Amino acid sequence: MHDEAVDIVIVGGGPGGYAAALYAHNFGLSVALVDNERPGGTCLIRGCIPAKQWLHIAEVYSTVSHAAEFGVVTSQPQLDWSAALAKKNQTVEGLVRGLTGLLKKRGVDVVEGFGVLAGPGKVEVASNEGSMLLEGRSVILATGSHARTIPGYDIDGTRIVTSDHALDWPEQPRRVGIIGGGVIGCEFASFLTDLGSEVQVFEMLDQIIPGSDPETAKALQRQLQRRGAKFHVGVGVGPAEVGPSGVSIPVGDEKISVDVALVSVGRGPNTEGVGLESTKVELDRGFVNVDPNTMQTAEPGLYAVGDIVAGTPQLAHVGFAEGIAAVTHIATGETQPVNYDAIPRVTYTHPEVAEVGITQAQAAERGLDVETTKHAFNGVGRAIIQGQNQGHVKVIADKGGPIVGASVIGPQAGEMIHELMYFVGWEALSSEAATFIHAHPTLSEAVGETLMSAAGKSLH
Numbered sequence: 001m002h003d004e005a006v007d008i009v010i011v012g013g014g015p016g017g018y019a020a021a022l023y024a025h026n027f028g029l030s031v032a033l034v035d036n037e038r039p040g041g042t043c044l045i046r047g048c049i050p051a052k053q054w055l056h057i058a059e060v061y062s063t064v065s066h067a068a069e070f071g072v073v074t075s076q077p078q079l080d081w082s083a084a085l086a087k088k089n090q091t092v093e094g095l096v097r098g099l100t101g102l103l104k105k106r107g108v109d110v111v112e113g114f115g116v117l118a119g120p121g122k123v124e125v126a127s128n129e130g131s132m133l134l135e136g137r138s139v140i141l142a143t144g145s146h147a148r149t150i151p152g153y154d155i156d157g158t159r160i161v162t163s164d165h166a167l168d169w170p171e172q173p174r175r176v177g178i179i180g181g182g183v184i185g186c187e188f189a190s191f192l193t194d195l196g197s198e199v200q201v202f203e204m205l206d207q208i209i210p211g212s213d214p215e216t217a218k219a220l221q222r223q224l225q226r227r228g229a230k231f232h233v234g235v236g237v238g239p240a241e242v243g244p245s246g247v248s249i250p251v252g253d254e255k256i257s258v259d260v261a262l263v264s265v266g267r268g269p270n271t272e273g274v275g276l277e278s279t280k281v282e283l284d285r286g287f288v289n290v291d292p293n294t295m296q297t298a299e300p301g302l303y304a305v306g307d308i309v310a311g312t313p314q315l316a317h318v319g320f321a322e323g324i325a326a327v328t329h330i331a332t333g334e335t336q337p338v339n340y341d342a343i344p345r346v347t348y349t350h351p352e353v354a355e356v357g358i359t360q361a362q363a364a365e366r367g368l369d370v371e372t373t374k375h376a377f378n379g380v381g382r383a384i385i386q387g388q389n390q391g392h393v394k395v396i397a398d399k400g401g402p403i404v405g406a407s408v409i410g411p412q413a414g415e416m417i418h419e420l421m422y423f424v425g426w427e428a429l430s431s432e433a434a435t436f437i438h439a440h441p442t443l444s445e446a447v448g449e450t451l452m453s454a455a456g457k458s459l460h
Ligand SMILES: Cc1cc2nc3c(=O)[nH]c(=O)nc-3n(C[C@H](O)[C@H](O)[C@H](O)COP(=O)(O)OP(=O)(O)OC[C@H]3O[C@@H](n4cnc5c(N)ncnc54)[C@H](O)[C@@H]3O)c2cc1C
Pocket: 011, 012, 013, 014, 015, 016, 017, 018, 034, 035, 036, 037, 038, 040, 041, 042, 043, 044, 046, 047, 048, 049, 051, 052, 113, 114, 115, 116, 142, 143, 144, 145, 163, 184, 270, 274, 305, 306, 307, 308, 314, 315, 316, 317, 318, 319, 348
C-alpha cells in the first residue's frame, strides 16, 4: 500500500488525466496520477503536438518556397528531415518536461506503472520496481486510446504503420497511401504533400473528414488536390500486399503502389486489462458509459474521462473539460457538465478547417429548421495580403432563433472558430452577434461579414 490514501487516484496521464490532476488543486484535493509512460499521453507524445509541429514545418517550407510571389527571392529551400524530426522531438520534450514540473508544483504524486482497478477506490500499480496498491476516495480512469487498423492491414511499423510510427519516420517517405481520410489522415496528407511526398488518400465514406460540413470538406479536398494529393473517396480498399520494396493497395480493379501505407481509421478505447470486469461499469463497444453530468460511471466513485468515454469526441480539450467536470463533482457534489455542442473541432491542415456546434445534417436530424449563410475569403483584404484567400465561413442558425453551428475553412480557421464558439455556446441570435465590428484588415472580418448577412443586412 502507498503511504496513505489520497482524495483521487487517476489512471492515465494524458489530457483527461493530467487536466483532472491539475484542476484538483483548486479544491485542495490530494492526487496520485498513474501512467505507464511519462505524463502527456497521446496528445503530447504522439498526437496533437508532434502532428502540429510537422504541419508547421511544412508551412515554413511552403512559405519559403513561395516567397518569390511576394518579391522575396531565395533559393529553393532544402528540407533537412533529421533536423525537422529533431525540432519535433525538442518541442515534445519541452512540453513533457513543463507538464511534469507543473504537476510537481501542484503537489501531484506521479506514479510510474500500469494501473489496474483492484476493488472500490483501489488501484494496483505494476512497474519494474514491483507493485503497489494506491487507495483513493475516488478514482478517475483516463487510459485513452490506441490506433485501430482494418483487416488486411497488419501494422508492422515499417510498411504498414499508424500515426505513432509516422510521426517518427527517420526519413521522408516518397509515396504514401493514407487509409482513412478523417482528421488525422488529412493532416498527414497536408504536410506530407507540402513537403514533397506523393500522397494518395483512401476514404470509404462519401467525403473526407466524415461528420463535418460536406461543402467545407469538399473545399479542403480540392485545395489538397491542387497541391498534388490524390483522393479516392467512397471506395473501400482490399487487403494490402506487402513486398520487399513497397505496398500494393487494391482499390476496385486497380492496385496502387506506395512505399508505405499509413492506417488512420480511428482510435479504439484502452479499456481492456484495466480491471473493469470486476466493476459495475457499463461498456459500449469498449467505450465507457458515464453520466454526462458528472462523468461518473455505473460504479459509484469511479469516473471516466477522455478518449475512453462513449459517444463524446476524441479530442484533447474534450478530455480537459471532462477532467474538470469529474473533479468538480468529486470535490463539491455539484455538476458542471461539458457543453458538447460548443466544442470547437479543428483540422490543422493547410488550410485549416474548424467547426463548432452542429452541421446542417445534424440540425435536420434534430428536426430544426435552419438557414445557412456563407461568406468567402476571396474578397477579404488580410487573406489577399497573405495570398490565402480561398475558403469560406459558414454560419448555421435556427430560423428566427440562435446560431447553432459554424464551419470555417481558411487561414487560421482554428483561431477564428472561437468567437463562433461563444455565439453557439451562448445561443446568440445572428442579429446580436452582428452588432460587433471586427478590426480591419483581419481574417476574422469574414466572420463578421457572415454574421451581418445572417442578420439580413450585408456589408461587402
Ligand atoms: C496523430 C494525432 C493527432 C491528434 N491531434 C489532435 C489535435 O490536434 N487536437 C485534439 O484535440 N486532439 C488531437 N488528437 C487526439 C488527442 O490526442 C486525444 O483526444 C487525447 O490525447 C485523449 O486524451 P486522454 O487523456 O483520453 O488519453 P491519452 O492521451 O491517450 O492518454 C492516456 C494515457 O494513459 C496511459 N495509460 C493507458 N492505460 C494505462 C494504465 N492501465 N495504467 C497507466 N497508464 C495507462 C497511456 O500511456 C497514456 O499516457 C490527436 C491524436 C492523434 C493520434
